[in-house]
Amino acid sequence: MIEAPVQLGKTDIRIPPMGTGTWEWGDRLMWGFGREYGAHEVDESFHASLAAGINFFDTAEIYGSGRSEKFLGKLMAATDRKVVLATKFLPFPWRVTRGALHAALRASLKRLGRESVELYQIHQPYPPNAPEVWAEALAEAAQRGLIRAAGVSNYNADWTRRTQGVLARHGLPLASNQVEYSLLDRHIEHDGTLQACRDLGVTIIAYSPLRKGILGGRYSPAHPPAGPRGAMYNAGYLRRVDPLLGLLREIGTAHGGKTPAQVSLNWLICKGAVPIPGGKDARQVEENAGALGWRLSPEDMTRLDEVSAPLGAG
Numbered sequence: 001m002i003e004a005p006v007q008l009g010k011t012d013i014r015i016p017p018m019g020t021g022t023w024e025w026g027d028r029l030m031w032g033f034g035r036e037y038g039a040h041e042v043d044e045s046f047h048a049s050l051a052a053g054i055n056f057f058d059t060a061e062i063y064g065s066g067r068s069e070k071f072l073g074k075l076m077a078a079t080d081r082k083v084v085l086a087t088k089f090l091p092f093p094w095r096v097t098r099g100a101l102h103a104a105l106r107a108s109l110k111r112l113g114r115e116s117v118e119l120y121q122i123h124q125p126y127p128p129n130a131p132e133v134w135a136e137a138l139a140e141a142a143q144r145g146l147i148r149a150a151g152v153s154n155y156n157a158d159w160t161r162r163t164q165g166v167l168a169r170h171g172l173p174l175a176s177n178q179v180e181y182s183l184l185d186r187h188i189e190h191d192g193t194l195q196a197c198r199d200l201g202v203t204i205i206a207y208s209p210l211r212k213g214i215l216g217g218r219y220s221p222a223h224p225p226a227g228p229r230g231a232m233y234n235a236g237y238l239r240r241v242d243p244l245l246g247l248l249r250e251i252g253t254a255h256g257g258k259t260p261a262q263v264s265l266n267w268l269i270c271k272g273a274v275p276i277p278g279g280k281d282a283r284q285v286e287e288n289a290g291a292l293g294w295r296l297s298p299e300d301m302t303r304l305d306e307v308s309a310p311l312g313a314g
């Protein structure tokens with residue numbers, strides 16, 4: 001069901017309560033692009049997302065070494081549907097000047113076939129630069145009309161506040177902080193990041209909202225995921241997660257047959273975050289879109305909070 005859009009931070013940009021992540025669109029190492037799925041599935045995922053009213057896409061210059069941005073560029077060129085696009089700048093340690101951000105932004109815009117992007121995010125707080133350097137560069141990009149809103153990613157409470165302070169001096173709100181957040185990673189609830197974002201009116205964009213597929217319920221100790229995820233989420237981990245998956249199934253059944261993925265994404269929406277699940281094909285994107293149009297009850301939330309607390313402590 002298509003839901004009313006929500007405000008991105010304190011900007012005039014409106015996004016659906018959930019977006020679609022596109023790291024999968026071209027990434028071979030983590031996600032197996034080119035083996036398990038390919039360009040055809042990416043095309044179908046894009047259209048399935050738009051058909052479900054989810055026109056907010058998150059990408060990054062490094063996803064598939066630019067392939068994800070190129071896919072989006074090609075797909076956007078072939079549709080007249082409005083797309084709200086978020087991409088990211090990675091401050092590699094050798095990228096130290098503001099000019100490095102502008103060069104990377106120009107390269108992203110070229111791949112995307114756009115003159116500007118709605119949301120530009122600092123991907124990761126790498127040294128040696130202080131957050132103020134990148135905040136100034138974001139403000140400059142906004143003044144040049146290359147980005148409509150400024151965001152960050154993986155920032156803690158202190159860096160979020162400092163970035164917001166610099167942007168505010170330029171009359172620009174900090175729109176969002178994209179962080180890992182799911183039932184299996186609740187660290188932002190404990191380290192002050194969530195509270196800081198709420199206080200500042202900064203939207204939390206929740207990445208890996210399905211814990212890279214674990215909350216989809218397809219994996220078990222006997223069938224762990226293949227590739228790098230198999231090492232991260234081994235049989236022991238999956239055994240610990242099992243009671244939570246059982247609760248997700250129980251709550252999903254009580255809501256008329258919602259899946260573990262849909263319940264997990266709905267939990268994030270109820271927390272006030274905007275999840276951006278990654279989808280490899282139209283079926284996954286459509287299933288994830290089924291997290292919209294309904295809400296968990298306060299009792300459901302309490303039970304999920306309790307069972308996930310030891311697992312998501314980080």
Ligand SMILES: NC(=O)c1ccc[n+]([C@@H]2O[C@H](COP(=O)([O-])OP(=O)(O)OC[C@H]3O[C@@H](n4cnc5c(N)ncnc54)[C@H](OP(=O)(O)O)[C@@H]3O)[C@@H](O)[C@H]2O)c1
Nearest residue numbers: 021022023207208209210211212213216261277278284287
């Ligand atoms: N800012 C950052 O540092 C950062 C870091 C990571 C991700 N991100 C962003 O966040 C997005 C989402 O995170 P993510 O891709 O890491 O993980 P995720 O959304 O938690 O998991 C995505 C994976 O889960 C599986 N899946 C998707 N829908 C499913 C469903 N309905 N049922 C069962 N399984 C399902 C698929 O993998 P399988 O089918 O292979 O299991 C899919 O590739 C990324 O695409 C990217 O845009 C940002």
